[in-house]
Amino acid sequence: MSEAARSRILGRLRAAPRTAAPALPEWQAPIYDPAERVERFCSVLEGSHAEIYRVTLADWPYRLRTILEERGTASVMFAPNTEGGRRLVSAWGDIGPKLVPYDKTVEELKDTLVHGVESGFTTTRGGIAETGTLVLWPDSDEPRLLSLLPPLHIALVRAADIADNLPGLIRAQGWAQSMPTNAVLISGPSKTADIEQTLAYGVHGPKELIVLVIED
Numbered sequence: 001m002s003e004a005a006r007s008r009i010l011g012r013l014r015a016a017p018r019t020a021a022p023a024l025p026e027w028q029a030p031i032y033d034p035a036e037r038v039e040r041f042c043s044v045l046e047g048s049h050a051e052i053y054r055v056t057l058a059d060w061p062y063r064l065r066t067i068l069e070e071r072g073t074a075s076v077m078f079a080p081n082t083e084g085g086r087r088l089v090s091a092w093g094d095i096g097p098k099l100v101p102y103d104k105t106v107e108e109l110k111d112t113l114v115h116g117v118e119s120g121f122t123t124t125r126g127g128i129a130e131t132g133t134l135v136l137w138p139d140s141d142e143p144r145l146l147s148l149l150p151p152l153h154i155a156l157v158r159a160a161d162i163a164d165n166l167p168g169l170i171r172a173q174g175w176a177q178s179m180p181t182n183a184v185l186i187s188g189p190s191k192t193a194d195i196e197q198t199l200a201y202g203v204h205g206p207k208e209l210i211v212l213v214i215e216d
Contacts (some may be wrong), residue, residue, distance in 0.1 A: 048187055051208070053213070061213070077113065
């Protein structure tokens with residue numbers, strides 16, 4: 001763009017009459033009671049093509065093994081240094097899908113992450129009822145690629161950690177005192193659409209999402 005053209009455009013912008021910003025519509029974030037909160041979270045996620053299973057703290061590893069065996073899923077990559085990862089090892093042993101630990105560098109595990117495992121298991125920080133969203137805080141023990149590269153993502157969330165909305169979750173968990181390096185918000189399997197709005201799943205991330213909601 002020439003300097004003269006740039007000057008003309010900027011001159012028109014400066015000469016344009018100023019108008020007041022439009023008034024924002026009145027809106028308040030909805031508040032749910034605990035039972036409604038979990039129902040809302042599950043129904044919105046299911047509407048986004050996620051599979052939801054209501055489980056207990058005691059039985060979730062066994063429920064997950066059964067679910068994956070019925071699907072024919074042969075392998076699960078997991079974070080061995082998390083409480084959820086330790087529960088999987090303790091409950092499964094050598095039974096069920098093969099457990100593949102995420103215990104090496106990205107460079108060493110890249111081929112396994114992309115081509116060598118059928119699913120990745122992660123814990124979560126909590127959930128957002130209004131939008132049916134999982135909130136993950138990836139760290140060195142449970143890197144974010146674990147939830148992004150395998151074609152099936154399995155997430156574990158406690159019903160007690162589901163908030164009405166994101167600000168509510170931030171306040172309840174005191175994020176201001178300890179912010180994460182990054183947060184990953186997941187509202188269903190990865191999906192995108194072409195110019196005709198035809199949805200395609202799994203283009204930019206996992207094609208399928210299983211969520212285990214611990215209700216006790």
